[in-house]
Amino acid sequence: MFNTLRKGGIFYILQKGGKDQAPSLRIGQITDKTEPVNAMGMPVQNFGMQMETFVTIEVKAGDDTYKFEKLSSNEAMRFYPAENTFVTDSLDLVMQEWDSTFRTSSQVLETMPYHQSVVDADETIRCQLNPQLAKEKEQEAKIGALEGKISGIEGTLGTIQEMLAKALNTGGGNRKSNNQ
Incomplete structure (x- = not known):
């Protein structure tokens, strides 16, 4: 005391x-x-x-x-x-x-594993409870996939342009003109 x-x-x-x-x-x-x-x-x-x-x-x-x-x-x-x-x-x-x-x-x-599983399941359960949210998430995923494809196409086009430029630069001096 x-x-x-x-x-x-x-x-x-x-x-x-x-x-x-x-x-x-x-x-x-x-x-x-x-x-x-x-x-x-x-x-x-x-x-x-x-x-x-x-x-x-x-x-x-x-x-x-x-x-x-x-x-x-x-x-x-x-x-x-x-x-x-x-x-x-x-x-x-x-x-x-x-x-x-x-x-x-x-x-x-x-109890941490349980609480982590609650956090991990949040998005899935919210989408089940709110169909509009599920549609928005689906649209976001589709837009993300399209953006990825467009980036891939842009990269491919850039590679093709580089290859064409090289081909024209290296092979251009060997060509004969038909206008002669």
Whole structure:
């Protein structure tokens, strides 16, 4: 629990990664901890009533210093969704969180072939659902084939022109004119 944290204690920062970031684990030491305060940030005056209190800690991990504010004194871990980051001072809790994250990713990877087949079948199914789209795709294919044939014909004509030009240039000096 965060109320039992002490300076020099071990603290785990599991950054679970995101779209362009791989997961990483930072293990640091607690360098500072505030006294518990209430929800309004005022020091706690105990009049026999139980109230939720909060602490702020600083952690040094490598060359980086992290500050975690308003950690509930009664919590043993905290998840920051915006940063996709899990923090705790418990080795067991960080291992459980990592195991859960790993299992989820493994399950997703196991379903990749299925999801790839869905993507691959998209055009076929859309054409079945929309006959107009199927006609357009068919026309595009025909136009593409015609363009390919025309390109082939243009290439053949170019070759024939080159052959004629060579024949006329090399054989032209040997011809006799009938006008003489």
